[in-house]
Amino acid sequence: MSFDTDVIVAGAGPAGATAARRLARAGVRVLIVERFALPRQKPCGGGISTRVFSRFAYLADALAGIPHHPVSSLYLEGPSGDVFRMRSNGPAVVLIRRIEFDHLLTRLAVDAGAQVLAPAAIAQAADDGEAVTLTLRDGRQLRAPMVIAADGVNSVVARRLRMNAGWPAAHLALDMMEETPVARLRTSEPDTLSVFYGYGGAHGYAYVFPKREHVNVGIGYLLSYFRERVDEAPYTLQRRFVSDLRARGLMDGESQRDHFTPFLIPVGGPLKKTAQGRVLLAGDAGGFVNGFSAEGIYYAMVTGDLAAGALLAAREGRAMVPARACRGYVRAWRREIGAELRDSVLIQRYLFHSGPRMDRVVRGANARPEFSRLLVDYASGRLSYHAARRRLLWHFPRLLPRLTWLALRGERRSPAAAAPLTES
Ligand SMILES: Cc1cc2nc3c(=O)[nH]c(=O)nc-3n(C[C@H](O)[C@H](O)[C@H](O)COP(=O)(O)OP(=O)(O)OC[C@H]3O[C@@H](n4cnc5c(N)ncnc54)[C@H](O)[C@@H]3O)c2cc1C
Structure with a gap:
């Protein structure tokens, strides 16, 4: 299958869409290959620190096109019930729904000239030194001189090219969360971001993130701890957390199982190899998540942007020098977020x-x-x-x-x- 593409971006999440937008704006022929039909949902709290607006100036105007909820009030609870409350002068966090936010970022990339192939699941990846071949699950093949793999925590590209041999369980968090309309589940503090550290054990956390018309409620554990020490089913834990909150008068309504999705977050730091041959890893695929807060959207956008920038800086005419791109990318992310x-x-x-x-x-x-x-x-x-x-x-x-x-x-x-x- 031919798309006459300079760069394939695997995945239409924040990392992939940000990379594709920057490349397309610079006149590079770029194709986003996404596993699901768009718009697609991604299990996520959807909290982004507002520094994203100084890093990506175009985002403030773009965000006006989707529901978003700026929040200036933070509630932190420790394992023994000690509470730290904070109110900032301006919003420190903006809350979005990923189905809307990611679609917005992809539309920005398409408006800039990127092409999208979706649904199209990548099943194999091979780098023969001349180009990278991606084989889709239906057997179709795509080929491009450079690939930015932004295909998330379970990145097929990183695994097939042996850039990730598999995350150790201590490097993953299992985050179990529901995103439920406020008609069914409401928080008593719709303008406050609440985090409960040590919920259900020292290695755990829980949170309530209020959106405009939804609320995200979730619990997370390091996967190693969850496997060894927690012998209850994820949804049993979730229901208990919601009923604890209700008993404390912090929540009203019922947990909704059909809105509940457990998912993994890489919280052990970036992989040793985030660039190799003709492939750069961005976002969760490379392990670019804050290990303490599990914030990943910001870092996904930053690494998507830096990966695109490294490819642009490695151009010689229409071609790109892969080794220069790899070196430039690693240097850039280490400098900015390392x-x-x-x-x-x-x-x-x-x-x-x-x-x-x-x-x-x-x-x-x-x-x-x-x-x-x-x-x-x-x-x-x-x-x-x-x-x-x-x-x-x-x-x-x-x-x-x-x-x-x-x-x-x-x-x-x-x-x-x-x-x-x-x-x-
Ligand atoms: C429950 C939960 C709550 C979270 N809460 C927050 C939060 O509040 N704030 C925050 O900043 N971060 C949060 N995170 C982390 C955040 O969701 C991720 O760090 C972020 O989504 C990473 O973006 P990405 O673009 O790298 O990957 P993703 O958003 O995962 O996008 C990857 C894309 O690649 C596609 N893809 C995957 N495999 C293939 C394939 N084989 N072929 C083609 N396409 C493929 C996927 O469908 C997807 O669209 C949370 C994570 C979880 C699980």
Whole structure:
């Protein structure tokens, strides 16, 4: 099957759509290959930190075309019931439904000139050094000089090309969530993002994310913990969480099983190989998710954008120099998000193993107002991660030796640390 394509983008999620838009705007012939018919739903809380608007300036206007809910109020509960409440000057998070948001991003890519082939599930991928061949489940074959694999946590492209031998269970979160219309399930605080750390055990979390006309309610665990320590079915846990919230007067209505979908999130940090031969991995396919907050949409968009940028910078005429693209991509993501992704995994390992530690953080956040300011400035994009980190360490100097120790331990386990700890 021929599309006369310079780049194939696998997957029409935030990573793929963002990459395709940037390439198409630069005049590159780009084809998005998506497994499902569009628009497609993706199980997700749909919370995006508002720094996305400073990173992707076009998004603010585009978002006006779909329902979205900016939120300035955060409720954090620790395992022992300690509560940290925070209200920011402006919104720190915007909540969207993925079925609408992802379709919007794909439409932007198509408006820029990208082509879409959907539904079309990729079953095989091979890189023969000259080009990449993708074989679809129905046997059709597509070929392109370069591929951006943005096909999510179960990326077929990453697995077939041996860039991902399979996630260890400790590098995945199992997130079990329902997205239910408010006619059936409502939160008592429709303008507040609520997170319950340590829910159902130190390795767990739960959340309530209010949308315009829906509410997302979910529970998550590291998959390793879930397999070893939790012997209840996902929906039993979900129903119990909803009835706990109802008993506390925080929720009204009934959980809806037909809106409930468990799904995996890669929370162990980026893969060792995120670029190889003629293929760049973006978004969940490369493990670009914050290990502590499980935020992935922002990083998917950033890595989609950086992958496209690396291909553009590696152009010689219409051709692209694959080795230059791979080097440029890895350098770019390490520079922009390497340190925060690395730190997020260290923080996850430090806090998710100990309820008392998590409690201390919640109590400490209450006692130190500068912590709230820092969090908001970072989430809203007023402070870069590097600047926020410097300020955090200045306010909480005892954190540095702990992070260093965790980083050293982590490096012994996995030498793929994304960036040196001293990076500023
Ligand atoms: C329950 C849950 C809650 C979450 N909540 C949040 C949140 O509130 N905020 C946040 O920022 N992140 C959240 N995340 C993480 C976030 O959803 C992901 O990090 C994000 O979707 C990654 O985007 P992506 O474009 O890399 O991949 P995806 O959004 O997964 O897109 C991949 C695309 O590739 C397609 N595809 C897959 N296989 C193939 C194939 N073989 N052939 C062709 N196409 C294929 C898929 O159909 C899909 O459209 C959550 C995740 C889960 C599971």
